Amino acid sequence: MSCPTLIDFEASCLPEYGQSFPIEVAVARTDGSSRVWLIRPAEAWRYWDWSEEAEQLHRISRDMLETEGVPPPQVLAEMAEFVRGCDVYADADLDQYWLEVLCQGAGAALPFSVRYLGEFLKDRGFTRPQVVAALEEAKRRLPQEHLAREDARRLALVVRLLVESQAS
Incomplete structure (x- = not known):
């Protein structure tokens, strides 16, 4: 089973601290x-906010x-290819927002929607x-947080553990 697919973004700062843009x-x-991509800032984001706290965290x-x-158009194209045919989920609404910001920076249409994992x-x-137990096990296996590459993998592991437990 390769679907659903989980997505996670990291950003230059949280929106409540300024105008943020996706960085990973x-x-x-x-x-x-x-798959993981570091995102080269689009020209439109040149003067957007950057948080030293976010830099230290990520x-x-x-x-x-x-x-x-990687330039935003290339990130979008490669990401759309990787998720083709899958529903894409995230654990926060902000991931949809940052996908939209990425699309704007790339001058591209939204290639897919991000649904809430809770659905x-x-x-x-x-x-x-069941969810708490799977999350605890996933955190035990993949403890590093606040890195998109680890957070997305951990969420995918949570879903896999849950689906496997349901099948047995």
């Missing part, structure tokens, strides 16, 4: 495959984005104790 995005399938600097980042869990009938 990761998508992870429940089969364990994943360990991603402006210099890293300039030298290692999937509810539709599948998972109970709160």
